[in-house]
Amino acid sequence: MASLIEGRTGSWEVVIGLEVHAQVVSKAKLFSGAATDFGGEPNAQVSPVDAGFPGMLPVLNRFCVEQAVKTGLGLGAQVNLTSVFDRKNYFYADLPNGYQISQFSQPIVGKGTVRIDLADGSSREIGITRLHLETDAGKSLHDQHPSLSYIDLNRAGVALMEIVSEPDLRSGEEAGAYLRKLRSILRYLGTCDGNMEEGSLRCDANVSVRRPGEGLGTRCEIKNVNSVKFAMQAIEYEARRQIEVIEDGGTIRQETRLFDSGRGVTRAMRTKEEAHDYRYFPDPDLLPLTLDPAWVDRIRTAMPELPDAKKARFIEVYGLGAIEADILVAEREVAHYFEAVAEGRDKRLAGNWVTGELFAMLNRQGLDVTRSPVSPDALGELLDRIADGTISGKIAKDVFAEMAETGARPDAIIAAKGLRQVSDIGAIEQAVDAVIAANADKVAEYRSGKDKLFGFFVGQVMKATQGKANPGVVNELLKAKLAG
Amino acid sequence: MSGGLTDLTLAAARQGLKRREFSAVELTEAHISAVERVRPLNAFVTETPESALAAARESDARLARGEARPLEGLPIAIKDLFCTEGIRTTAGSRILDGFKPPYESTVTANLWAAGAVGLGKLNMDEFAMGSSNITSHFGPVVSPWQAKGGSNRQFVPGGSSGGSAAVVSARVALAATGTDTGGSIRQPASFCGIVGFKPTYGRCSRWGIVAFASSLDQAGPMTRNVADAAAMLGVMAGHDPKDSTSAPLPVPDFEAALTGDVRGLRVGIPREYRVDNMPPEIDRLWELGIEWLRDAGAEPVEISLPLTRYALPTYYIIAPAEASANLARYDGVRFGLRVPGATLDEMYENTRAAGFGAEVKRRVLIGTYVLSAGYYDAYYIKAQRVRTLIARDFDRAFERVDVILTPTTPSAAFAIGEKLDDPLAMYLNDVFTVPASLAGLPAISVPAGLSEDGLPLGLHLIGRAFDEETVLRAAGVLETAAAFTARPSL
Amino acid sequence: MTLDKATVARIATLARIKVPEDEREALARELDAILGWVEQLNEIDTADVPPMASVGHMTLPLRDDVVTEGDRADDILKNAPAAARGFFTVPKVVE
């Protein structure tokens, strides 16, 4: 499993730790009553608290705390009943107070784990170091004016969960799997919408390389990578860059780098890398946050089934394979859809249809499963018609296409188009007899051992019945009659 | 004097209005004239006579309808650290140049809702950092008091609530708001011969008060007698959900606490407050205070507050540390002064260099240093540990006594221009007031006598957390016994 | 001296206050005197003493997740030394 990179001088191991900033799903900000909606008019979702006006004070949003606790429990992590909000001091144009309210020495959530699922069907545990609550900064727009940056504080003060992993990841692929899994868990919990394009989920990657078995190398931090694909690219690029530097006799400088997605490269930030000294100290405007253990327990008992548990259940109860189960549990809505279709029906058939026809159709139409034109109930009805022999699987695909286009129910389509499968033995027997009579030579060949011709006879019968003959009946009759 | 209207106590003015002896407009006009007359004291940063008169007219209407509120029609003034909606708020600093808050502080909102009439905003040490009122960007406030013997030396009113102390003492406002971080209500009250009361941390909301040191800042009343302090505090105080450190407690009837009865009250006399070089007149006043309370039936008890002398250095780590972060928001981006620079960082550095005065810079730099990597544990955490011990000392003392009596300051007011070159000498002004600040306890300064030079001296009472009533009761008895009637010459 | 000229320059940069070269020496002496004075706290044994977290014995209050503020961009911007098109503006930042 060790995915090593071959350099000119031998093999290298990549060590990756990820810091993910996940925007908490909430109506109001972490410490003010301003709205969190995305894309409002500039500075319209700003209270004087968010703008750092003199004398303004923070008051903590209870729901954001609940969301962090829920997420902590979802990561199998320890929830700290006492945590502290600190001020992280630095100057930046979109940081109104001159400090971010964050949690440094006593975060709300401690150590946990995330299990990542890899393409070959294997899984691996990745350690979570901590999760803490903090405020987002505002947004700086650098491309609006030749000599000015424009500042919008709508995001300033929005609650973020910073989720820090242990340096347990060993490749871009693993990092991608980690991000997908984390996103999946957050969306299951409803604590973060996971929308990377809108910046609700942002990732900083700490990347270093070393000879296998040696101590950690100097790391570089790649900032603000805004898609899973870019994170994987950035890490792969950065690892190769570092290996090249070292193999050329250079050393890695600890620095912050940005990923240029257009060119697929990382580059050092241009702003001068003054020694950061954040001067964390407990925010005297806030007291330590203490959680009632009974309240935490209530959140615990109300936790939804998470992807790992669901996957295990799908494999065990439904007999699905690991990879198919991974696909079905990645999004809670897909899993719901699948379960609604599979309820009381053939689970494997349901799985095949959801991951096959349904996904292909949604993909083509650019829809997610919650906006599918085919409801789980309608798809279930279609599967019932296959099961009761009304239509064949092949005809079902045509019916499904019609359902996706018109939204009509399968029964209505089958009736209107006369697609009902012929299971009447008499009618099929007639067709079989006609085919045998018309192909005496082939019958002789078949009987002398050319088994492969069986498919030919099936095809001829189906053609004669316009595909509506029940394939099972056709097979049975043909076999009997050809056997002579 | 305009018919003595400015000479009234809050309580007497309230009576006079109720009995229609004068109108709120008359009372306000008399005070507006006084404001104009004392301009040489430089006590106001902003005068608001028009809005004062408008408020007074509304008060007269309410009085006529019999709908008077607790402070109906009473002219007061506000330290310029309280944000006032639409009215320039400076914190005594250049860096807030032109700032008009789009909100009203909770404490001032409470006062306006109770019918008080605002005469304007009062000068103060820049960002409340000082004990003399000489650090204000708007120039020093001159004390209305002069020394005996006719020399024309000008004295400081104390600070940082120096403008507040000066106008209440000079009969320009019936009362004023102050804020106290290490003594900024009590020390100027003592220097100007008035009552200054810092309530328990959490009693008054900090929302809308420009922050200096968040874990210490507390608003309180500055008045000419103890009963007025009780009346003002009753209106200023109260739980505010917008301030996470505001105490969710009901506001007691503070005026009712003034029973005049201290029989059996145990009064702690901390031996460590007898500091080196304490002038004999301070010591004598303290002895006098002990006697007054004993004569009234209280029981003086010698106590020990062993860490007293470490309170000041503790304070001078914690307060600058908090201030260094609280003042980071003054960056020339969203309000106040901006001095241009080629880059964002240059703009910051130019703005903050021009906008902050020397004392503010000194404290921001000290605060930055004690929080910086490698020094945080040695300074900041160490100071917070000592602070725990100082609070424990008080807890232990209050197992044996009900209130603690000390002098307010180690000396009377000094002349403007003195102690300028030595910040440490200036810091020593707060040696008796800082310990209660660190422990968050209520403490009051009551005018009790005059120095040999004829300048006011105060006595200081410290109470248990949220036991303002006992502090006020003992203060009332001290006030009666002291019978302080001296008035400033101006 | 624990706090020298170079340290003044470093903390002045952290605090974003321009301190001209010719003022650093004097400021260093002043600040160093204050630090020397506060160091008397080292005389106190504080082993096993927790740093004070808050003076009140209160718990942190929590707010409901309700939108109560906003839609006042004019109020937020009207004190700004520089603004354009609803944004605050600052000298351009290059990342």
Ligand SMILES: [Mg+2]
């Ligand atoms: Mg980070």
Ligand SMILES: [Zn+2]
């Ligand atoms: Zn963060």
